[in-house]
Amino acid sequence: MFVDERDAPRVGKGLATILHADLDSFYASVEQRDDPSLRGRPLAVGARPTGGVVLAASYEAKAMGVRTPMNGRDAWKLCPHMVSVRPRFEAYTEASRAVFEIFDDTTPIVEGISIDEAFLDVGGLRRLSGPPIDIASRLRDRVRTDVGLPITVGVARTKFLAKVASGVGKPDGLLVVEPDRELEFLHPLPIEKLWGVGAVTSEKLRARGIHTVADVASLDGEVLVGLVGRAMGRQLAALSHNVDARRVRTGVRRGSIGSQQALGRARRDRRELDEVLLRLVDRVTRRMRNADRAGRTVTLRFRFDDFGRATRSSSLPGPTAATTPLLEVARALLDAAWPLVEERGGLTLLGFTVGNLDDTGTVQLALPFTRSAETGLDTAVDAVRDKFGGASLTRASTLGSDPEAGVPLLPD
DNA sequence: TCTGGGGTCCTAGGACCC
């Protein structure tokens, strides 16, 4: 079914040229790499015996049943001798960057999925770099040697199969699904392996006696659509019949940038929440400007004391990455939602997201300007407009503090 | 006994335009 041998049979139509590379227990592995005393021990990142949630568990902890995102109490019940460390997100970002450099050095066709996961298409590299299994093997060696982290790679003809293969191959493995053994590999899998099948859909399907991918494949398409909806029904039907034509796409940009903050049980008044909101808006708009992105749609996310959730959103006429207009919209949304917040017994989480992210097409003019230099900015904007035609040129002026407007913006 | 922070995609109803 899947092999680890160089002389594996390669029969069937199409070739297994898509790699899914997935770092193992990423955060926990970085911690074990950086602190030898943690190696070989059950480790939870982010949780303590008294609370918090497990952001990542080492394989020693996973062996005891610890999972993400289990809460600390439950986790330590399962694994009393587990060690706890605080997350160090900068270290993870840096490790991720180093690993993606190796991905990019392997093939130009890399599609990042998350901080620790990517698809690579190595189809055009046979002459240059050898067969996919060799490329995958070297990739694993390099990540291990150069970055010091274990990584599992699945190799298959489609994205979905490559992804499933890496999941089955974990930890620290390499699995190839040969094109002539795909259905044999796919059909016995539990439905939860299908993309899009989470707790709700899984329950729905299992209640109808549908437990494996083969069960899904045997279902009439219309019945499936009736059961789980149009888009999901079609997707599940396709995947279960081993149809997955998605390419590995480069240059995918995300559609939204957001930040949220858990608030605990203590009730916050409107003023305290405004401070939280300001921090969130500042953090997000800063990230937007660093990424040279602008957006139009502001969404506030609420979680209430009773664990209920709600969102409120509003769109601006055009995209911006400036703090002030986005903060204004966010405040208006919070004002409008305030009666609901009071009614539901206060907030336990507040989130701020900017969506409808457009490529601004703007060169960010890093002009250190003061209020008196605003006219200078206008001149610069006019110059850019003259040069590039600038039909959709946006002037995002208020990046720094604006004490006169009474808006306590954080320094940029 | 209640949990984090970052995202994506789909659905459905209403407003609005032609």
Add this chain to the structure above:
DNA sequence: TCTGGGGTCCTAGGACCC
């Protein structure tokens, strides 16, 4: 005064993923 279809955009919610 009543009635149609098609399309887009917006908002809110839900499911899902890592």
